[in-house]
Amino acid sequence: MKPLLSKQTIWHLFEGKTSPLQNTLVQEWLEEPGNQELYFQWLEEWERENTQFKPNVEQAYLRSLELAGLRSGSSSEAGFTPETPVRSLGNRIRFYQWAAACIFLLLGTYLLRDFWFYKHYETGYGEVRTILLPDNSRVSLNAHSALTIPRFGFGTGSREVQLTGEAEFAIQHLPDNRRFIVRTPDQLEVQVLGTEFIVYSRERGSKVVLNQGKVQLRSLTNLKAQPVVMVPGDVATLSMKGQLTLRHQQPLSTHQAWKHHRFMFENTPVSEIAYQISEQFGVNVVVSDSTLARRTVGGTFQANTVDDVLRVIADILNVRITRTIQPDQSVETFVLTPVH
Incomplete structure (x- = not known):
């Protein structure tokens, strides 16, 4: 069972006040996707509360050399007041704790780089969830599905998303005709301008059902093949072997029933x-x-x-x-x- 941590503990981590044991607990806590999103929210709150922090870089640098034993001469030459051995040991411990916290944060940033740059939405078995994206596009996720979007600049920059499972998309048309792209694990790419459609992508293949507008499909496993253009009422399937099949004038209600x-x-x-x-x-x-x-x-x-x-x-x-x-x-x- 993963540990339960409070916001105060995470804020102490940002301030370098956590112990090695607490750092380990935070790392285990971050293994849960839901906790990762909460961690990011608490980081934003902490940054708003601590908007200005200007360290004395020169003094910190000289102190680090002194603690590491790399600087010759007495401490008074660097402008420091001599301290008792007990006080010096306390400063050294605090420095190592601060350094350990920094290393932990850097390592965590590397390991969670996917989390920092992308936002994840998931549904459990039997759950249907509707999501409003930053560009005002709407996505309805079917059960046991996951959607990944860029955390920063979505709509003003890239409008590419990753889907595993099944979802219905209602895409917001933008003045600059910016494309909206859905990618699936089996290398299916769906490009749209403004439309409503369903994408299904699970272990036995992928499927696209077009309700309104126009979409263009291509399998990235065969770049020589011509893209397939769909019109309303079309259902396209991508087999596990990468073969794309298009059927026209299909009843759409069957494919939309899961929403209700x-x-x-x-x-x-x-x-x-x-x-x-x-x-x-x-x-x-x-x-x-x-x-x-x-x-x-x-x-x-x-x-x-x-x-x-x-x-x-x-x-x-x-x-x-x-x-x-x-x-x-x-x-x-x-x-x-x-x-x-």
Whole structure:
């Protein structure tokens, strides 16, 4: 379990007043993404409270040489008043604590450089979240998804974001026609000017659904291929092998249902339904019978929890659902078995 730290402790870190043990606790605390964002907020507050700090560089330099034993001559030559041995030891300890804190901050800045330059938004299983970006574009994140944007200058400079999972984008058009670019882990690049679209990118590939406007797609794994231009109603898929496929005049409501915690199926195989439930709620859904896996379901179902959707599937298909937790697994497993 990661330690719980107060704002006062973090402020002491900025002021060089923390002990080596506290520095270690802060480093462990920063391993949590949520704490990293809180750390940045507290840093901004501390900077507003401490807007002016002007150290005496020359005196600090001479003192550091004296403590390190590198400066010849007596301390009085440097303008220092002789001190008792006890006082000198105290100053040395404080100097080493200050130096350790500085080293810790520099090391932390290097290790967290991704955090300093980028802001991260995430959703848990079963969670849908809407985010307003600095350029007034709106993003709705589906469950178990993550969006990364530049922390500084977004909209005035780059408008590039990274997406893992699924999200709907409503892009704000800017006077200078600045492009908005979405990138996915499998090297799919989506370029837009002002439009509404959905991007899906998970382990089994990527998908783009265009609602309004126009977007241009290209796979960065094959730069020789011509970009694909989409129009409203198009659905583009990128396979795990990097092959881009475009389908026209597709029903969009099916792809947008997750925004309202709904599942929409149109002759959807049970095997595909099981996969969607696993993605949405972070559980394992096992279809024990191959004939059952090929059966199809149609309809729209409200489902805020995994139990909601599985209860509907059980009633429609007349199947028994068994819930288990394997000793070597941290997630629940639901097994669908036909009732004969």
